[in-house]
Amino acid sequence: MIVEFHFDFGSPNAYLSHRAIPAIETRTGVKFTYVPVLIGGVFKATGNASPAVTLQGIKNKGEYQQVEMERFLKKHKIADYNSNPFFPVNTLQIMRGAIFAQTQDYYERYIHEIYQHMWCEPKKMDEPEVIRNAFEASGLPSADIFEGMQDTTVKQTLIDNTTRSVEMGSFGSPTFFVDNEIFFGKDKLTDVEDEIINNNKKR
Amino acid sequence: MIVEFHFDFGSPNAYLSHRAIPAIETRTGVKFTYVPVLIGGVFKATGNASPAVTLQGIKNKGEYQQVEMERFLKKHKIADYNSNPFFPVNTLQIMRGAIFAQTQDYYERYIHEIYQHMWCEPKKMDEPEVIRNAFEASGLPSADIFEGMQDTTVKQTLIDNTTRSVEMGSFGSPTFFVDNEIFFGKDKLTDVEDEIINNNKKR
Numbered sequence: 001m002i003v004e005f006h007f008d009f010g011s012p013n014a015y016l017s018h019r020a021i022p023a024i025e026t027r028t029g030v031k032f033t034y035v036p037v038l039i040g041g042v043f044k045a046t047g048n049a050s051p052a053v054t055l056q057g058i059k060n061k062g063e064y065q066q067v068e069m070e071r072f073l074k075k076h077k078i079a080d081y082n083s084n085p086f087f088p089v090n091t092l093q094i095m096r097g098a099i100f101a102q103t104q105d106y107y108e109r110y111i112h113e114i115y116q117h118m119w120c121e122p123k124k125m126d127e128p129e130v131i132r133n134a135f136e137a138s139g140l141p142s143a144d145i146f147e148g149m150q151d152t153t154v155k156q157t158l159i160d161n162t163t164r165s166v167e168m169g170s171f172g173s174p175t176f177f178v179d180n181e182i183f184f185g186k187d188k189l190t191d192v193e194d195e196i197i198n199n200n201k202k203r
Numbered sequence: 204m205i206v207e208f209h210f211d212f213g214s215p216n217a218y219l220s221h222r223a224i225p226a227i228e229t230r231t232g233v234k235f236t237y238v239p240v241l242i243g244g245v246f247k248a249t250g251n252a253s254p255a256v257t258l259q260g261i262k263n264k265g266e267y268q269q270v271e272m273e274r275f276l277k278k279h280k281i282a283d284y285n286s287n288p289f290f291p292v293n294t295l296q297i298m299r300g301a302i303f304a305q306t307q308d309y310y311e312r313y314i315h316e317i318y319q320h321m322w323c324e325p326k327k328m329d330e331p332e333v334i335r336n337a338f339e340a341s342g343l344p345s346a347d348i349f350e351g352m353q354d355t356t357v358k359q360t361l362i363d364n365t366t367r368s369v370e371m372g373s374f375g376s377p378t379f380f381v382d383n384e385i386f387f388g389k390d391k392l393t394d395v396e397d398e399i400i401n402n403n404k405k406r
Contacts, residue, residue: 045262046261046262046263046264047260047261047262048261048262048264054257057250058249058250058251058374059248059249059250059251059369059374060249060369060372060373060374061249061251061374061375063372064372064374064385064387067385071394166262166263169263169266169267170263171261171262171263171264171267172264182267182270184267187390187391188390190393191274
């Protein structure tokens with residue numbers, strides 16, 4: 001069974017999903033494949049926009065999203081989430097870094113650490129100096145990753161992942177696929193888990 | 204415990220919620236209070252718009268809503284849903300009728316019957332002749348209800364309900380309140396049920 005999590009470090013709801021995924025992996029015995037995509041590219045290809053844009057000027061809707069976020073934090077006992085004051089952060093460099101890290105032995109650690117720098121001790125992770133300091137604080141090979149980010153194949157893979165995601169039905173973040181069945185939004189993780197359990201039973 | 208369902212006959216997602224509510228009432232022993240509101244009024248007061256409008260021109264998002272609707276129908280074993288070819292139907296008259304029916308002994312039957320005429324054997328329920336024929340086919344006192352719809356208090360109550368709904372945090376349909384805790388969307392009915400169960404335990 002292939003369970004894909006299409007993520008961009010810039011999406012708070014993808015981050016919160018990331019925090020809920022380990023427990024689902026433990027309960028189901030199925031690992032999520034983290035697929036780096038550019039949410040900006042998904043928005044461009046679909047004509048969609050971030051909630052930060054679409055919620056503007058709509059009374060009550062933003063407040064409700066906040067209520068749902070608090071409920072999610074409480075339900076999943078997430079105490080160290082902090083909204084990033086530099087939102088929206090241009091994640092192109094750190095997403096290219098994720099593509100490069102996939103070819104190295106520290107992909108999982110890279111994801112964990114960058115997410116920490118985005119949403120626990122939030123930083124302006126689109127400035128080279130800030131990124132470099134963050135890599136170093138996390139014990140990641142800064143020079144290697146910066147070199148990797150410039151690699152033509154790395155750049156193209158991120159574009160290809162994004163194109164493929166839209167072809168599979170993506171229009172926002174976070175998006176999950178369980179054997180190609182699409183689920184959108186952190187609130188659908190319960191359905192993602194049910195789908196995994198059902199697919200497990202069929203085998 | 205007060206569980207409110209703010210509904211407008213014009214919203215397909217409110218209708219689908221209506222179909223899922225009886226089982227929740229049976230499991231929890233708590234009755235939902237059906238509060239008639241004008242979704243058009245909610246949109247106007249909040250600057251929001253119907254998904255039929257906001258989904259326009261966005262690739263994949265409408266298709267995904269369709270997938271989620273199919274999942275909901277399957278999960279709740281709803282076999283007789285039919286999208287209304289006259290959507291969007293101006294529901295002002297039949298919502299005023301709901302306000303009037305609240306003062307009579309056939310409120311529940313009115314809701315059930317009008318929903319049937321909207322989403323099972325869908326009709327253009329904003330034309331007086333169509334409404335009249337529907338009332339008669341359902342054995343509802345057509346003349347009484349048409350007279351009630353013109354009542355100043357009835358008209359004002361529908362406006363007041365809508366204003367109060369927005370004051371409580373509404374921005375779309377369907378919206379639920381469990382002792383003033385707000386939940387939006389048919390997919391939140393699981394959380395509504397959990398909240399009712401938790402509140403039941405506290406008493």
